[in-house]
Amino acid sequence: MKAIEGAGIGFAYGGTPLFSDVNIFVSEGECAALTGPSGCGKSTLCYILSGVIPRSIEADYTGTARLYGDDIKTLTLKQTVERVGIVFQDPDAQLFSPTVEDEIAFGPENICLPREEIEKRISAALASVGMRRYRYAKPSKLSGGQKQLVALAASLALKPKAVILDEALSQLDSDSTSLVKQAILKQKAQGKAILLVEHDHENLDIADRIYAFSEGTLKEVRV
Amino acid sequence: MKTLDPRIKLFSVIIITSLALYYRRPLWMLILSVSAFFMTVMLGADFAAFFKRIRRFFGLLLMISLLQIIFVRTGEPLLTVNGFALIYGDGLSRGVSVSLRFFVIICSAAVMAGENSRRVVASLIKLKMPYTFVFMIMITLRFVPVFAESFSDAITSVQLRGIELKKVKLGKRIRLYSHLLLPVVADSVIKSQELSIAMEARGFGAMKKRTAYINVRLALCDYIVLALLITLGAGAFAAYGIYA
Amino acid sequence: MTQPAIKLLNARFTYPKNTFTVYCDMLCLNTGRITLVTGKNGSGKTTVLKLCCKILRPQIGSLYIFGEDAKKWPLGRIGQSIGYLFQEPSHQLFTATVWDEMTFIGGIRGDDSEKTKEKALELLDRFNLLDFKERSIYRLSRGEKQRLALAAILMQDIRYLILDEPTTGLDAKNRNILYSQIESLSDKGIGIAVISHSGELISRYGENKIVVENGRVVL
Numbered sequence: 001m002k003a004i005e006g007a008g009i010g011f012a013y014g015g016t017p018l019f020s021d022v023n024i025f026v027s028e029g030e031c032a033a034l035t036g037p038s039g040c041g042k043s044t045l046c047y048i049l050s051g052v053i054p055r056s057i058e059a060d061y062t063g064t065a066r067l068y069g070d071d072i073k074t075l076t077l078k079q080t081v082e083r084v085g086i087v088f089q090d091p092d093a094q095l096f097s098p099t100v101e102d103e104i105a106f107g108p109e110n111i112c113l114p115r116e117e118i119e120k121r122i123s124a125a126l127a128s129v130g131m132r133r134y135r136y137a138k139p140s141k142l143s144g145g146q147k148q149l150v151a152l153a154a155s156l157a158l159k160p161k162a163v164i165l166d167e168a169l170s171q172l173d174s175d176s177t178s179l180v181k182q183a184i185l186k187q188k189a190q191g192k193a194i195l196l197v198e199h200d201h202e203n204l205d206i207a208d209r210i211y212a213f214s215e216g217t218l219k220e221v222r223v
Numbered sequence: 224m225k226t227l228d229p230r231i232k233l234f235s236v237i238i239i240t241s242l243a244l245y246y247r248r249p250l251w252m253l254i255l256s257v258s259a260f261f262m263t264v265m266l267g268a269d270f271a272a273f274f275k276r277i278r279r280f281f282g283l284l285l286m287i288s289l290l291q292i293i294f295v296r297t298g299e300p301l302l303t304v305n306g307f308a309l310i311y312g313d314g315l316s317r318g319v320s321v322s323l324r325f326f327v328i329i330c331s332a333a334v335m336a337g338e339n340s341r342r343v344v345a346s347l348i349k350l351k352m353p354y355t356f357v358f359m360i361m362i363t364l365r366f367v368p369v370f371a372e373s374f375s376d377a378i379t380s381v382q383l384r385g386i387e388l389k390k391v392k393l394g395k396r397i398r399l400y401s402h403l404l405l406p407v408v409a410d411s412v413i414k415s416q417e418l419s420i421a422m423e424a425r426g427f428g429a430m431k432k433r434t435a436y437i438n439v440r441l442a443l444c445d446y447i448v449l450a451l452l453i454t455l456g457a458g459a460f461a462a463y464g465i466y467a
Numbered sequence: 468m469t470q471p472a473i474k475l476l477n478a479r480f481t482y483p484k485n486t487f488t489v490y491c492d493m494l495c496l497n498t499g500r501i502t503l504v505t506g507k508n509g510s511g512k513t514t515v516l517k518l519c520c521k522i523l524r525p526q527i528g529s530l531y532i533f534g535e536d537a538k539k540w541p542l543g544r545i546g547q548s549i550g551y552l553f554q555e556p557s558h559q560l561f562t563a564t565v566w567d568e569m570t571f572i573g574g575i576r577g578d579d580s581e582k583t584k585e586k587a588l589e590l591l592d593r594f595n596l597l598d599f600k601e602r603s604i605y606r607l608s609r610g611e612k613q614r615l616a617l618a619a620i621l622m623q624d625i626r627y628l629i630l631d632e633p634t635t636g637l638d639a640k641n642r643n644i645l646y647s648q649i650e651s652l653s654d655k656g657i658g659i660a661v662i663s664h665s666g667e668l669i670s671r672y673g674e675n676k677i678v679v680e681n682g683r684v685v686l
Contacts, residue, residue, distance in 0.1 A: 038638045039608050056420040077429040086424050089636065093417035096365055102341045105436035110426035118436045141486055144554075144632075145508030154425060170635050173507045173664035199638045202666060272483075373558070379522055379542065380559035383551050384572045385623045387543030391575060399575055406561050409605070 001068065003028050003162040003193030004049050004084065008063035011044055011053075018044060022063070022218040024211055026162065031184065031194040033204045036213025042197045043089075045218075046166045049195065050086040051075070068161065078111055085160035089167040091147030095139040100131065100150050103139055107158040125153040128186060130179045144171040152180060162193035169196075169203050181206050228445045229338050229346040231452070232266055236331040238456040243327040245460065248467050249316050252323040255459075259330040266334050273333035284325050292318035340365070345435040354433055362418065370411050377403045470534035471495035472627040472658045473519045473549070478528025480518055489514045489682040491528070498626055498658035501649060503672040505664055506679035512662050513554075515679055516629050519660075520549045533626070550620035554632040556612040560619075565591070565607070566600045568619050583622075590618040594648065610641030617648065627658040634665050646671065 002025045010020040018041040026032045034042050047053040048065050051072045065072045067083040075083070088094055097103040104125050108118040126132045129149040134142065139150055148171055155163060165184070169177050185206060188194055198204055212221045239259050246252050263270050291314060298312030335343070340361050347357045381399065382388060388396060441449075473496040481488040489511040496502055496519065506512040517523040521530065521542055530537045537545060553559050562568045569587035573579055591597045594614040599607065607615065613633065620628070630649070634642050653659050661668060669676070678685050 036638075037640060038610055038636075050424065052420055052424060056423045077423065077426060081424065081426040081429065088417070088421060090417065093414055094421040096362060096418055096422075098340050102339075102437075106422075106427075107425035109434045109436055110429055112430055112432060112434050115434065115436055115438070118434065122436075141482075143509035158425060167636065171508075171632070174666060176508050199636070200665075200667075201639075376553075376558050377561065380553070381561070381572075381575075382542035383520070383522070383546035383549075383559075384620065385543060385547040386572060386575055387541050389541065390543070395575060402571075403561055405563075406557070410557060 001028050002026070002066070003030075003068055004164070004195055005066040005069075006045065006049055006063065007066070009045065009048060009065065010062040011041060011048065011059070013044075017216060019213065019216045019218065020062075024049075024218060026193040026195050028161070028193050029188060029191045030208050031188050031196060031206055033196045033198055033207035033210045034213070034218075035198055035201070035204065035210060038199075040213040040216075042213060043166050046086060046164050046195070046197055050084050050164050051077075051080045052086065055080075081107070081111070081158050081160065083160060084162045084164060085155035085158055086164040086166065087148070087152050087155050087168040089170060091139075091144060091151045091171070094151045094154070095147055098138060099135070100126070100137050100139055100142075100153075101135050103150055104154045104157045107154060111158065121157045121159070125157040128156060128183045129153045130183075145173055145176040148172060149176060149180065152183065156183075156187070160192070162195070163187060164195045164197070166197045167199065169198065169200070177203065227266065227448060228439055228441050229343045230350065230439075230441070231445045231448050232334055232338060233343070233346070234449065235262060235266065235452055236334055238452055238459075239327060240331050242456070242459055242463075243324045246463055246467075247320060248463075249319045249323070251463055251467055252320045252327075256323045256326050256330075259327040263330040263333050268330075268333040268337040270330070270333050273336050274329070277329065277332075284322070288318045288322045288325075291321050339437075341437050342439055345437045346439045348433075348435060349439060355428060358422075358427070362415070366411055366415060369414065370407065373407045373410050374403065377407055469497070470531075472498045472533055474529075474531040475515075475519055475525075476529045476531070478518055478525040478530070480514060480523055480525045480528075487511065487514075487682060489518070489679075491515055491518070491684045494519065494677065494684050496627065496658060496660050499653065499656050500675055501653050501659045501661065501672045502675045502677060503668060504660055504662045504677045504679065505669060505673075507664065510679045511682040512679040513631055514682075515684060516551075516631065516660060516662055520551055520629060521545050522551065547623055548626050550623065550625040550628045552613070552617055552620060552628070552630045552633060554635055556609065556616040559616050560604050560612060563603060564600075565596055565602050565604065565615055568604060568615055569622060571619070572622060586622060590621055594618045595644070608641075609636045610638070610644070613637070613641075613645070614648070621652075625657065627660070628652060629660045629662070631662045632665075633661065634663065634668060642667070 004026040006022055006024045009022040011018045022045060034045065036042050047057060048061050053059050053061060067075065067080065072080060095103055097106060101122055104122045105118050108121050126135055129152055131146065131149050131153060134146065139147055142150065148168055152168060169180060172180060184194055196207060204210055210221050211218050239262065242255055246255055292310055293314065295314035295317045296311050300308035300311055301315060302310040344357050344361055348354050391399065475491050475494040478491040479488060494515065504512050504516060514523060518525050519530070521537065521540065532545060532548060560568055562571050569591065570579065573583045591600060594617065596611065596614055596618060599611065604612065633645055637645065649659055661672060
């Protein structure tokens, strides 16, 4: 099944077209990569496919974005976050809690999960990114790469069926990148759909398919 | 005492700061300040660390107190130079009271600064405050040190471009600092927008209520301290009204 | 024998509440070469380089800059010979437009001479920013902001430059522009230290490498 799908998506920034007629999909149990030069619209497309546009960012797009067959504009916030999680590039803009544990608990609290379930999800999320020993650490005191791992864990705690990573590996060293890639592959093996936005071509090795932006259009460059 | 419920700590802070605003006499303010300091220590706040964080503002606070001393010109003249009274009794009294009032507020802030913000959120939500409002306050407070750090980084960056701040004249230095406010404020606004997007992407605001992973419950010692605070607080208000 | 540009000796720095300590027995950074400072996330590599330009002050240890004891040097004096490019370029851009940024420091000093303006124009040209002279800084891409921050640093006649994770968030085209700028500056005799864990940078500049592991400079 197509977990994430964009059909005929177009977006203009201040009247200037950024991209048009973009078609993209990611199936369950698959990892697709999205690449392209700076400023081409990779992050904007991610925001559309995760519902951030138009829910959190006041903007609109043409075409249709679907999550598991449903138009994202018809889904509630709860339905959206249980279908797709997104990890952004800047960890400082995503972490705000006093401890790592609090950070990861935040998402499950928002959807009213019971405490016992939240406890299980915190442990599982930390284990999946190798950050168990930092459970009670202050996120502000962690390195950039460690913060990004916490941000990923916080997103995984909601057990979304699909995950979008918007250049989430950019600040990670080789060991942390390897760890996150393993986590991604584990999620993929569990049937999640993964959309990975990446500049670094070395990180595209885990992708089953690659989309590339070029001059306002999106093309699949490898199957 | 460190594990007191945040609501009790908040209540103690409200009592102490209300007294600080109510009291006018320096001697009463002094007794209140000493009590506030002991309260801070007993509630487990790291007063020294907090003091260090805010010491850059002491110059400003001192200036405010001095302005009171100099410009309140009623009461007995205490210091006269060439027949001109520089300091009056009421001015000194006011200046001392203002300084002690700031000290009490600093003690109160130290109590809350040391508290886990998520415990504060959980306890305020238990008081039936809307969680969106409570988080808004928490995030705002979270941005205060971020703002301060951004400003500090900006000052570092300017110096690393070859500017020795001590050699810059005061007027130009003030202009420089005011110039730096724009990118720092802009950066904070952008960060807050990004943060709100990230919070919504994790379901914030999805439902009318939310679970609290941290469980805050009033224990016996909380009730005892609460009773003490009510008694002492009421007594302190009444005593000032009668004797001052 | 020429003095190293930066020499950090027997230095120790501990973050507040003893959360992390960085140790450095001896670190020498020389002009005319590119040195890569690498290590895992959280290893302390940025902390070490911040100690080298007094953004952080070691509790113990000595810092020499071009042979002189920099213990009493203010940060401003250090900035006249050592430049530091932060990981986030926005953190060191203070004005509204590209041109304002280039002339900002001159304005503080009261220097708006023709020579300064010519230098600003020459640097903007070198960093492919001349067409953006009147553009708002908030409309620049990350790569453009980074180039602007670098150009602004070079308004000083620095002799050593530290770059903190400069390739973060840059696409291949902007990374190549950065590499050519680094190599051009090195050819002019400016010493360069690049903090990075990027495989690409390690393979490019790993010949002169310093490794930081668990807060210790090991190589």
